[in-house]
Amino acid sequence: MMLLDAKNGNVIDWPMSTRRNSRPRRCPRCRIHQMYCFCAHIKPTTVQSTLSLIVHVRELKLTSNTATFLKEMMPATTHFDVRGRMNEPLQIEPILERPGTPFFLYPDENAIELNEEFKRKHPGPYHLLVPDGNWHQARKVHQREPLLSSIPTVKIPAGITAEYQLRRAPQPHYVSTYEAVAHALGVLEGEHVRDELMAFFRIFVKSVMHSRNKFHDELDLEGEE
Numbered sequence: 001m002m003l004l005d006a007k008n009g010n011v012i013d014w015p016m017s018t019r020r021n022s023r024p025r026r027c028p029r030c031r032i033h034q035m036y037c038f039c040a041h042i043k044p045t046t047v048q049s050t051l052s053l054i055v056h057v058r059e060l061k062l063t064s065n066t067a068t069f070l071k072e073m074m075p076a077t078t079h080f081d082v083r084g085r086m087n088e089p090l091q092i093e094p095i096l097e098r099p100g101t102p103f104f105l106y107p108d109e110n111a112i113e114l115n116e117e118f119k120r121k122h123p124g125p126y127h128l129l130v131p132d133g134n135w136h137q138a139r140k141v142h143q144r145e146p147l148l149s150s151i152p153t154v155k156i157p158a159g160i161t162a163e164y165q166l167r168r169a170p171q172p173h174y175v176s177t178y179e180a181v182a183h184a185l186g187v188l189e190g191e192h193v194r195d196e197l198m199a200f201f202r203i204f205v206k207s208v209m210h211s212r213n214k215f216h217d218e219l220d221l222e223g224e225e
């Protein structure tokens with residue numbers, strides 16, 4: 001069977017059997033087609049900060065979800081807290097018992113910039129709470145949970161632009177969850193942490209782009225707003 005590329009009308013030579021089997025041939029860990037698996041590049045790093053990723057249940061399925069790879073890169077100190085599950089509300093108290101002074105990474109109008117001055121005022125160790133999901137959901141998480149809204153918000157230094165965008169963002173300077181955490185830890189922990197995290201991120205994005213170009217009938221864009 002022949003397929004046409006909707007963008008340019010070119011014929012894509014792609015046997016039917018390959019298409020039918022493409023889902024089972026995804027790597028279970030990085031969730032990309034095995035041809036583009038980048039698991040070999042996951043080299044965990046050690047950080048002092050605790051990371052709590054507050055992830056919407058719908059986000060867990062998306063290959064464009066970058067938070068998953070923060071857990072892969074910093075397995076010892078990263079926690080996943082899933083919200084939006086039916087009859088299973090997110091429990092905030094256990095999250096706040098984790099070590100480190102809590103800060104909520106979200107660039108609202110009150111957010112304090114992470115920089116050297118911040119570190120002087122607030123010596124670590126830190127506990128970064130990071131909402132994941134679309135931007136609208138992320139804001140609601142902080143506003144709606146009384147226990148969370150009392151935690152000060154912080155933002156990454158000005159002038160950082162997203163290197164790659166796998167999903168739509170309302171502003172070009174809005175970066176993915178992964179990049180935001182990498183730059184935040186670059187300030188709090190040191191540039192080497194940011195560099196290690198970003199080196200992997202570039203491989204991740206490149207692999208996903210290659211995969212999407214080839215398997216563009218499998219774009220998983222649901223859940224984006």
Ligand SMILES: [Zn+2]
Nearest residue numbers: 027030037039
């Ligand atoms: Zn893989």
